[in-house]
Amino acid sequence: xxxxxxxxxxxxxxxxxxxARLPRFTRARITKLLTGSIxxxxxxxxxxxxxxxxxxxxxxxxxxxxxxxxxxxxNVQTVLVRRxxxxxxxxxxxxxxxxxxxxxxxxxxxxAACLNLRSDLSFDDPDTDTQFAKPPR
Numbered sequence: 001x002x003x004x005x006x007x008x009x010x011x012x013x014x015x016x017x018x019x020a021r022l023p024r025f026t027r028a029r030i031t032k033l034l035t036g037s038i039x040x041x042x043x044x045x046x047x048x049x050x051x052x053x054x055x056x057x058x059x060x061x062x063x064x065x066x067x068x069x070x071x072x073x074x075n076v077q078t079v080l081v082r083r084x085x086x087x088x089x090x091x092x093x094x095x096x097x098x099x100x101x102x103x104x105x106x107x108x109x110x111x112a113a114c115l116n117l118r119s120d121l122s123f124d125d126p127d128t129d130t131q132f133a134k135p136p137r
Contacts, residue, residue: 004050011056012117014039014100019111022104025086030102033113034061034081034093042114059095083123092121099123 018037023029041056057077062068064080083094091102099121105112 005048006052006054007046009041009043009053009055011041011043011095013042014059014095014115015042015105016113017058020113021111022102022113025089025091025102027084030084030086030091030093031061031063031081033102035063035066038076039115085123092118092123094123 016033016037016039020033020036023033038058038060040058043053043056046053057075058073059077059079061079061081064082067078067080079095083092085092093100093102093115095115099118100115101118101121102113102115105114
């Protein structure tokens with residue numbers, strides 16, 4: 001029996017194809033980690049047996065100066081490295097306008113890096129993790 005509907009799945013995370021330890025959180029090191037591998041999507045299952053889910057594409061990060069027009073593969077989406085912020089010890093990465101947090105995938109796998117969607121975070125929120133002391137009142 002074939003499904004009645006087809007839906008495009010949304011990624012809730014990405015896993016790095018080539019394993020690597022998480023770097024110290026500097027922009028240069030995070031950029032190197034992001035651009036050093038293709039990232040496979042993590043997505044939810046179909047809400048119904050009558051719905052066929054089309055998986056989201058894998059992504060590859062590139063810096064604007066290194067971007068090429070030709071895709072690596074047809075099922076790989078190119079994402080420009082635009083917004084990386086480190087807040088409260090977390091590395092926030094913008095992917096398609098959404099905030100993903102760079103973190104270890106599993107405590108048992110220290111060399112597995114993941115990007116996890118965090119709908120509760122926004123780049124528009126003020127950064128409270130500043131290097132300056134608050135002025136006295």
